[in-house]
Amino acid sequence: MAVMPDPTRWTAAVDLFTRVFDAHTTLVAGAPGRVNLIGEHTDYNDGLVLPAAIDRHVFIAARRNDSGRVRLAASAFEDRVEFPTDDPGRPALPVWARYPQGVAVKLRARGISIHGFDAAIAADLPVGSGLSSSAALEVASALVMEAISDHALPPRERALLCRAAEVEFVGVPSGIMDQFASTLCRRGHALFLDCRSLETHHIPLGATLAIAVCDTGMARVLAGSAYAQRRQECADAVTALRKAGLKIASLRDLTLDDVPRVERLPEPLRRRARHVLTEDARVVETATLLESGQPGGLRDVFSASHRSLRDDYEVSSRELDAMAEAALDAPGCVAARMTGAGFGGAVVALVQRAAGDAFLAAAAEGYRRRTGREGRLFLTEAAEGAKLLEGRDSGLGTGD
Ligand code: GLA
Numbered sequence: 001m002a003v004m005p006d007p008t009r010w011t012a013a014v015d016l017f018t019r020v021f022d023a024h025t026t027l028v029a030g031a032p033g034r035v036n037l038i039g040e041h042t043d044y045n046d047g048l049v050l051p052a053a054i055d056r057h058v059f060i061a062a063r064r065n066d067s068g069r070v071r072l073a074a075s076a077f078e079d080r081v082e083f084p085t086d087d088p089g090r091p092a093l094p095v096w097a098r099y100p101q102g103v104a105v106k107l108r109a110r111g112i113s114i115h116g117f118d119a120a121i122a123a124d125l126p127v128g129s130g131l132s133s134s135a136a137l138e139v140a141s142a143l144v145m146e147a148i149s150d151h152a153l154p155p156r157e158r159a160l161l162c163r164a165a166e167v168e169f170v171g172v173p174s175g176i177m178d179q180f181a182s183t184l185c186r187r188g189h190a191l192f193l194d195c196r197s198l199e200t201h202h203i204p205l206g207a208t209l210a211i212a213v214c215d216t217g218m219a220r221v222l223a224g225s226a227y228a229q230r231r232q233e234c235a236d237a238v239t240a241l242r243k244a245g246l247k248i249a250s251l252r253d254l255t256l257d258d259v260p261r262v263e264r265l266p267e268p269l270r271r272r273a274r275h276v277l278t279e280d281a282r283v284v285e286t287a288t289l290l291e292s293g294q295p296g297g298l299r300d301v302f303s304a305s306h307r308s309l310r311d312d313y314e315v316s317s318r319e320l321d322a323m324a325e326a327a328l329d330a331p332g333c334v335a336a337r338m339t340g341a342g343f344g345g346a347v348v349a350l351v352q353r354a355a356g357d358a359f360l361a362a363a364a365e366g367y368r369r370r371t372g373r374e375g376r377l378f379l380t381e382a383a384e385g386a387k388l389l390e391g392r393d394s395g396l397g398t399g400d
Helices: 007-021 095-109 133-148 155-170 177-184 223-243 256-263 269-291 295-312 318-329 353-371
Strands: 027-038 048-064 069-074 081-084 117-123 189-194 200-204 209-215 333-339 346-352 376-380 387-390
Touching (some): 007 027, 007 069, 027 133, 027 177, 027 333, 048 209, 048 376, 069 095, 081 095, 189 269, 200 269, 223 256, 223 269, 269 295, 295 346, 318 346, 346 353
Antiparallel strands (some): 027 048, 048 189, 189 200
């Protein structure tokens, strides 16, 4: 079903553009954030993930200029930044601007010369809640830069390029899930992604389920350093298992037959490897339950994932545990677990659509009672991947 985009969603970006650059925009791109339904800390182990894009976006309103420079303004930040199109990586810019800058660097490295443009960025996607606002910013930036420069990358290549920008230019060692979700997801569906082969398929969530994002309101402290540490521990577990004679290239290759060997690893490698092995199986189980229209079975699978992340992978927090419990106790909750890298951020819940408001009220109250804190909870839909929203009339393609 085609859905008409609603231009009031990106008014903030267009208004900011008009204020800062004193001109009208010629194109607007929007890229969604994501929640991961299940498959946590598996992407960088070549494993399986099941994210869904959410109906919260980073919007970029833009217009070509003839200055040979990219000039950027963002509603969430004071600074106005710019970089030259012929050497985009040169200036040292504030962190938020390094994401679009990195995309420009990678496009140029691919032989795509970017035309100069002015752009304003605004978002209705919370930043720092583990909903992939950085991937959304990268993907929206790529769409704008391609369109401005009369190029259109195939969506998968756009996702890979954005991920390379984040890892190699910004310096965040993330996996491939977020950029793929922001680029390839379909409305009403979760995206089953094999992070080794990059094969995807779209799994319908069904008409009765809504997605609830239950943000603990706690900044993701330690997220950077602990994330890198977990990656290292996974690499160390692979090395140890190979020394022990297992022919594996990554933890993805472990099967249930390997469990006895995994159990003999030293701590914490034993528990780290066990999480990845069991989590991959839970992704397959979740996909099967959704595809066979049996969402009731998801409760146990999501809860097992949460426990594994809490006890084996050690990336949960007191607040995430409390939010997951509060969500599970709330009416209409089908399943709930922490989502994203952890150490703060949000819980994802699948909720009976008809009970959505009652769920939100009860889960918020349950979290308040358990922690004394205010969470930020909202219902959302599984959304379509990133798109050029305005600007088609100018003859510029989206690449989709
Ligand atoms: C972050 C990363 C992803 C993924 C998750 C954990 O969101 O950006 O690539 O590793 O953590 O599943």
